[in-house]
Amino acid sequence: MDSVLRSHRHGWWWKTLLGGFALWIATIAVTGATGNSNLIPTLILLGSFLVPFTVVLFTVERVTGTLAPIQLILAFFFGGIFGVLGASLLESDLHASTWIYFRVGFIEEFVKAVIFVLIGRSVAPKTARQGALLGACVGAGFAAFESAGYAFNAAVTTNGIDVASLLQTEALRSVLTPVGHVLWTALLAAAVFAAADPVTSRYRYTRAVLTAFIGVAILHGLWDSMGGIAALLAFIVTGNAIPALEYGFLRPGTGAEVASLSSAFYVIGLITVSVLGLIALRRTLRRHRPLEDSSFPR
Secondary structure: HHHHHHHHHOHHHHHHOOOOHHHHHHHHHHHHOOEEEEEHHHHHHHHHHHHHHHHHHHHOOOOOOOHHHHHHHHHHHHHHHHHHHHHHHHHOOOOOOOOOOHHHHHHHHHHHHHHHHHHHHOOOOOOOOOHHHHHHHHHHHHHHHHHHHHHHHHHHEEEOOHHHHHHHHHHHHHHHHHOHHHHHHHHHHHHHHHOOOOOOOOOOHHHHEEEHHHHHHHHHHHOOOOHHHHHHHHHHHHHHHHHHHHHHOOOOOOHHHHHHHHHHHHHHHHHHHHHHHHHHHHHHHHHHHHHHOOOOOO
């Protein structure tokens, strides 16, 4: 079995990442040199799909058991398309509120979970590792199509096409994709497969599954609301909480400090959320590793 697994690990994921990045840079250069707006869709698709599709290749090279590569690819596209459609329908009536980002987190994680459960029904036996791989592809698909939408909105302005804003949006979301939707869905999917019946492979929705769902939804909400949290912490640390809330202005001479601290807290917050998610995923996989090792011959 080990020799079979090693036979398809050719490192295509990082080769594709490097090659795709070179193509993205080339497309930027040609677009800037020619001013050809027909290349904007190419920029959007290439920049939005490169990292998520690389995640799919990464998982394909690590697939084991009855989980087939085609299932991972289908999870990517179905997870992306139906994910953003379902989330858009459920989020259409949301109104601005203190908890809106956490409501978005619960909605989007629920939609991805439903898609994952449907795609993963035929996988048997189910293991936490297989669940993490399949869930990562669902999350990657969601991230790709969502990023394409954000990139489009960043590009289209009342003054024409803003290429700089488009590229900035794509670059930021590409860097954060692996520790965003990909990580959250992989964590929840690992918990779902780990809880499945070891004999029949039927899903069992245990307390651990519910805890995992609530956990990833909270992580998602914290991630989305980190900008506001970071700004609030900066106001408090610099003594601007009361002036900002009651009078709508900052104390004289503290504007630069607030901006600097807000950026620092934002980065620290994202790192903290990512680390918590990675620790939880690692613990889930390690806890169920003995069962997986005994499921496949060596």
